[in-house]
Each structure stands twice: as structure tokens, then as C-alpha cells.
Amino acid sequence: MLRLTGLRLDRGARTLYRDVNVSAADGERVGLVGANGCGKSSLIAAILGRVAIDDGSVEAPPQDRIGWIDQDIVAEGACAIDFVLSGHSALMQAHAQVREALDCEAGESKDLQIASAHAHLAELDEGAIRARAMAILDGLGLSASEARAPLVELSGGQRNRLALARVLLQPADLLLLDEPTNHLDLDSIVWLENWLRRLNATVIVVSHDREFLDRCVGTIWQVASETIVRYAGNYSAFETTWLTRQRQLGAQLRRQQQTIAHLQSFIDRFRAKPTKARQAQSRIKMLERIEKLEPMREEREWRFQFFDPLRLPAHLVEGEGLRLGYADKVVLNEVQVSVRAGDRIGVLGVNGAGKSTLVKAIVGELPAIQGELRRSAGTMIGYFAQHQLEDLDPAETPLQLLRRIAPDAREQELRDFLGGFRFGAELVALPVGRMSGGERARCALALLVWRKPNLLVLDEPTNHLDMATREALTVALSCFEGALLVVSHDRHLLRATAEQLWLVDQAGVRPFDGDLDDYSAWVIERRRVPSSPETADAAPLRRSEQRRLAAGERERLAKARRPLQNRLAAIEQRIQSLTDEIRELDGRLATEEFYTGDPDSVGQALKRRAQLDDALHTLEAHWLELQSQIDAIA
Numbered sequence: 113m114l115r116l117t118g119l120r121l122d123r124g125a126r127t128l129y130r131d132v133n134v135s136a137a138d139g140e141r142v143g144l145v146g147a148n149g150c151g152k153s154s155l156i157a158a159i160l161g162r163v164a165i166d167d168g169s170v171e172a173p174p175q176d177r178i179g180w181i182d183q184d185i186v187a188e189g190a191c192a193i194d195f196v197l198s199g200h201s202a203l204m205q206a207h208a209q210v211r212e213a214l215d216c217e218a219g220e221s222k223d224l225q226i227a228s229a230h231a232h233l234a235e236l237d238e239g240a241i242r243a244r245a246m247a248i249l250d251g252l253g254l255s256a257s258e259a260r261a262p263l264v265e266l267s268g269g270q271r272n273r274l275a276l277a278r279v280l281l282q283p284a285d286l287l288l289l290d291e292p293t294n295h296l297d298l299d300s301i302v303w304l305e306n307w308l309r310r311l312n313a314t315v316i317v318v319s320h321d322r323e324f325l326d327r328c329v330g331t332i333w334q335v336a337s338e339t340i341v342r343y344a345g346n347y348s349a350f351e352t353t354w355l356t357r358q359r360q361l362g363a364q365l366r367r368q369q370q371t372i373a374h375l376q377s378f379i380d381r382f383r384a385k386p387t388k389a390r391q392a393q394s395r396i397k398m399l400e401r402i403e404k405l406e407p408m409r410e411e412r413e414w415r416f417q418f419f420d421p422l423r424l425p426a427h428l429v430e431g432e433g434l435r436l437g438y439a440d441k442v443v444l445n446e447v448q449v450s451v452r453a454g455d456r457i458g459v460l461g462v463n464g465a466g467k468s469t470l471v472k473a474i475v476g477e478l479p480a481i482q483g484e485l486r487r488s489a490g491t492m493i494g495y496f497a498q499h500q501l502e503d504l505d506p507a508e509t510p511l512q513l514l515r516r517i518a519p520d521a522r523e524q525e526l527r528d529f530l531g532g533f534r535f536g537a538e539l540v541a542l543p544v545g546r547m548s549g550g551e552r553a554r555c556a557l558a559l560l561v562w563r564k565p566n567l568l569v570l571d572e573p574t575n576h577l578d579m580a581t582r583e584a585l586t587v588a589l590s591c592f593e594g595a596l597l598v599v600s601h602d603r604h605l606l607r608a609t610a611e612q613l614w615l616v617d618q619a620g621v622r623p624f625d626g627d628l629d630d631y632s633a634w635v636i637e638r639r640r641v642p643s644s645p646e647t648a649d650a651a652p653l654r655r656s657e658q659r660r661l662a663a664g665e666r667e668r669l670a671k672a673r674r675p676l677q678n679r680l681a682a683i684e685q686r687i688q689s690l691t692d693e694i695r696e697l698d699g700r701l702a703t704e705e706f707y708t709g710d711p712d713s714v715g716q717a718l719k720r721r722a723q724l725d726d727a728l729h730t731l732e733a734h735w736l737e738l739q740s741q742i743d744a745i746a
Contacts, residue, residue: 145579199281332345462617471495510539
């Protein structure tokens with residue numbers, strides 16, 4: 113469990129927390145929420161013991177039983193799966209014990225140490241741990257080939273998912289997850305929700321994804337006014353309770369202020385009159401005894417809106433027979449798209465399926481390899497993507513960037529407009545290169561709004577945005593008069609803004625017949641049963657239709673997969689044979705009598721044990737490769 117008692121935490125001259133008393137029970141799921149900069153990450157660092165607390169105490173499990181996401185991946189030469197396995201402390205300790213036993217000086221104690229170390233390693237069942245690691249990597253969207261790839265060949269996003277996988281594999285009593293859904297697609301988020309619900313540990317989650325919190329946590333810790341307030345229920349329940357409390361506090365404050373004003377008025381009128389002096393003194397004492405309520409420091413809700421489009425043609429974008437991709441790779445085939453006035457489209461699909469490729473083609477950044485894509489003469493596209501944040505000139509300020517696209521506007525008009533995006537007098541003159549990711553995202557949004565587009569194309573617009581900014585964007589998009597096409601893993605935003613869904617899957621684009629709950633169910637089912645193009649096409653259909661199509665697939669799939677499955681069965685038999693030999697050899701190595709025999713025999717047995725390990729790992733790699741081929745067969 114986790115208990116904070118009388119906690120005080122200062123950072124320089126600023127107090128983040130004072131007199132915090134809160135606890136999380138064994139197995140409890142807690143969402144840690146609060147404005148950016150309120151100290152959520154500092155609290156996690158304090159729990160980990162990485163920063164000193166100024167007063168109070170933190171009761172937490174031992175460090176080796178706490179899991180947290182360490183973004184500093186330093187493992188030169190290692191492959192992804194080995195990095196993930198390195199998070200399993202018990203397995204790493206067992207391997208270290210074997211190495212220490214083999215390296216120690218010869219003698220009677222060495223034989224016992226070797227036997228004990230091998231017995232302990234056998235008890236852990238490394239094969240099961242490795243299989244669990246592969247399942248986690250698959251759930252987070254990393255393929256079997258990527259799991260075996262060297263770390264230096266993986267992208268930043270893949271490395272972040274590896275860091276999360278390493279934490280999820282680690283045996284822990286307390287899990288501290290700071291923005292775990294960053295760099296995950298919607299499919300992986302759905303998988304992570306299900307994994308966390310089954311996890312036997314206390315979990316503290318920091319996240320700006322309200323639907324993720326709704327599905328994962330049963331308690332909210334709100335960081336506000338230098339303390340932590342505990343609320344029962346998920347994020348939606350917290351929001352309702354918090355608003356009710358704010359209204360109650362507001363009513364109490366108004367009543368108290370009326371009482372104070374009434375007493376003060378009496379005191380001011382009659383304090384100098386001898387006949388009323390006693391009553392005035394009585395009211396002064398009454399006024400002194402009143403415990404004054406603090407005025408609510410409620411942050412004013414931030415809202416902005418998109419300008420109405422100057423023109424709104426009936427047909428904005430039309431494409432047919434499109435083949436999309438790059439010089440060395442075709443990503444999407446036979447794509448038919450149509451975006452008309454008033455369309456509100458959400459785009460679904462796993463990372464790497466081709467969502468960004470589709471978006472880039474629609475906005476004109478990527479020419480079609482084949483087919484025709486037409487944009488109406490009156491189409492004005494407003495495009496928001498993460499790479500555009502990096503394209504902002506880091507030396508220029510928001511005011512200078514806006515001046516570039518509005519050279520004739522008055523400066524005060526530009527300042528007023530940027531003020532609507534929370535760029536005050538100081539921030540409006542700050543170079544973009546010195547801003548946070550959220551501030552740069554707001555700057556890009558402001559530039560987008562000024563252009564008055566009639567088609568908004570947004571590729572993961574909520575990355576780097578806090579809860580308040582996400583909510584402001586959701587409201588603004590809900591009121592937008594033009595057409596909308598959005599790629600996002602934020603289900604709250606998709607539910608509120610999209611009226612139809614496109615699924616990018618199996619190198620194609622098709623309508624998804626269902627809502628986001630249907631999509632989540634389909635994701636879980638697809639993870640359970642490998643899909644083929646035909647079953648993927650059927651996935652958006654109703655279950656009865658899926659069953660009919662699945663029945664028709666059995667004979668074709670069985671025939672196509674049979675040669676690979678025969679090879680797979682032969683490897684499985686060989687793996688079982690090696691496993692039996694390892695078990696029998698480990699049993700001999702674990703006995704004291706074994707080491708009293710011929711020293712050459714002991715040496716050969718230890719050498720054979722190492723050979724068996726190498727052979728087993730090689731077979732497991734071949735098994736994974738064949739299984740991937742079977743899963744991908746069409």
C-alpha cells in the first residue's frame with residue numbers, strides 16, 4: 113500500500129504540498145489529476161525517494177517492488193526483448209547468481225552455489241516470463257520482429273513503449289504510471305486498460321485522457337491548493353462531485369459574507385454610542401470567532417472557437433482508386449474517400465496501418481501513386497499534425513508567427529486574438545523554442561483558427577495538451593461549422609465530435625459500422641484471434657455476419673497454414689525435448705551428490721546446460737517467426 117502522512121514538499125521558494133494525508137490500499141487504482149505544473153511528477157519522484165521531502169513521511173513498498181516508467185533507455189547492443197526482460201528483477205538476480213556461482217573459486221561451496229543458483233532459475237520458469245513479455249509487447253503494438261530488433265534501430269515512440277512494457281513485466285506491489293498512453297494508439301490503449309484491470313498491484317496513474325481514467329481507476333487524487341483531496345469513483349464521478357462541492361462552497365461563502373457584512377455594519381454604526389457599546393463589543397467577539405472561508409480559487413474555464421468558414425462547398429475532397437505510399441513502399445490500396453460539407457469523420461486503426469499516410473494525401477502533402485484525388489476549388493484545409501509543432505520557427509514568437517499570415521492586421525488585434533489562446537503579454541513575446549509542448553500546440557491551433565478553414569484535418573491533436581485544453585478543443589470542434597476529419601486516441605474527443613468512423617486496416621480504408629465501444633470490443637477480440645483480410649473486412653459487421661464469414665474461412669486458412677503449422681509442431685516437439693532435458697539436468701545440478709563425482713563429468717554437464725539454453729533460445733526465435741507468418745497469412 114501507499115500512505116502519505118503530513119507530507120510537505122517545497123521546490124525553491126514555492127510550496128507544492130503541505131500537510132498532505134492520503135493513502136491507497138492494496139490493489140487500489142488511483143488517478144492523480146491536477147493542472148500542469150501543480151507537482152504531480154514531483155510527488156511521484158518523492159514516492160520513489162528521488163527527491164527529499166521537507167516534512168512528514170512516505171510509507172511505500174521497497175524500491176524493488178515499485179514499478180515506474182524510466183524513459184532513459186541505456187542498453188547499447190541489447191535487443192528490445194532483452195531490455196524488457198531486464199525489468200524482471202527476480203530473473204535478473206537469478207542469472208546474476210548463476211554467473212557468480214560459476215565465477216567463484218573452486219571448492220566444495222562452489223558446487224553447492226551452482227546447484228542452488230540453477231534450482232532457483234528453474235523455479236522462476238524463464239520461458240513463461242519471456243512469453244509474458246512477448247504478450248505485453250504485442251499488446252503495445254510491437255511486432256515479433258521489432259521485439260528482436262536492436263534498440264538503436266527503434267524509433268523514439270517504440271522506445272517509449274518498450275519502457276512501459278518493461279514496467280508492466282516487473283513484479284511490483286506499487287505501479288507509478290506517468291502519462292502511460294503517450295505514444296500509444298487507440299488499440300494499445302484498449303489493451304492497456306484491460307491489462308491494468310487484471311493487475312494485482314496498487315496503481316497510481318497520471319493521465320490527461322479522461323476516458324482512460326474512467327475505465328482504469330476507482331479513486332481520484334486531485335492536486336489543488338497545495339494539497340491532495342481524495343474522491344471516490346472514476347474521473348467522471350470526481351468531476352460531478354467536485355462541481356457539487358464548488359457550488360456548496362460558493363453558497364456557504366456568500367452566506368458567510370452576508371453575515372460578516374451585517375455584523376460589521378452594526379459595529380460601525382453603534383461602536384461609538386454608549387448605549388450600544390456592549391452590544392457592539394459582543395458582535396466584535398462574534399466576528400472574531402467566525403472561521404472565515406477561503407474564496408474559491410477555481411480556474412476560469414478556457415474556451416475558444418473556430419471562425420465560421422467564408423465558403424463551404426458541397427464537395428470538399430473526392431478520391432477513387434487511390435494507391436498511397438512512398439517510393440519504396442505501398443501503404444494503402446484501392447482507397448475510395450469522400451468528404452463533404454458537414455461531414456464529421458473519426459479515423460481509427462493501429463499505429464503503422466496508414467492513418468497518417470491517408471491524412472497527408474488528403475491535405476496534399478503526399479501525392480497519390482495511382483488514382484485521382486480531387487479537391488474543390490473552394491476547399492480551405494486547416495491541417496494540424498505533430499510534425500508541424502517542430503516546424504514552427506523556434507526563434508520567432510507567437511506574435512511574429514501570426515504576423516506572417518496576417519501582415520495587414522493591427523498589432524492590438526493580433527494580441528487580443530492570441531490572448532484568447534492564453535498567450536498573455538509575456539508569453540506572446542516568448543520565442544517558441546522556449547515553450548512547452550502544450551504551449552506550442554496552442555500556438556499552432558491559434559494559427560490554424562486564424563486561417564478560417566472549411567475542412568479541419570487533425571492528426572493526434574491532443575498530444576501535449578492538458579485536460580483543460582483538451583476540453584476546450586473538444587467544445588470548439590463540436591461547434592465548428594465546417595467539415596472535420598480527425599485521427600485521435602482520445603475517445604472523449606472522438607465521441608463528442610465524430611459522427612462517422614473510418615477504419616484503416618489491412619492496407620485499405622472502409623467505414624466502421626459501430627461506435628467506439630464496438631471498436632474496443634473488436635480490438636480485444638482481434639487480439640484474441642489472429643485476423644485475415646477477409647475477417648478484418650467483416651469485423652465492422654454484426655456478430656452473426658462475422659460468425660458466418662469465419663465459418664467459411666476455416667477450410668481455406670487450414671490449407672494455407674498447414675505447411676507452416678507442421679514445421680511449427682516439429683519445433684514445439686524439439687522445444688519440449690530440450691525442456692525435458694534441461695529439467696532433468698537441473699535436477700542433477702541441484703543435488704550435492706552430483707558434484708562429488710568425476711570433475712570432468714561436472715564440467716561437461718555445465719557446458720551442456722549452457723548449450724541447451726542457446727539451442728532453446730534459437731528454437732524460440734524460429735517459433736516466433738513461424739507464428740508471425742501464420743498470423744499474417746492471407
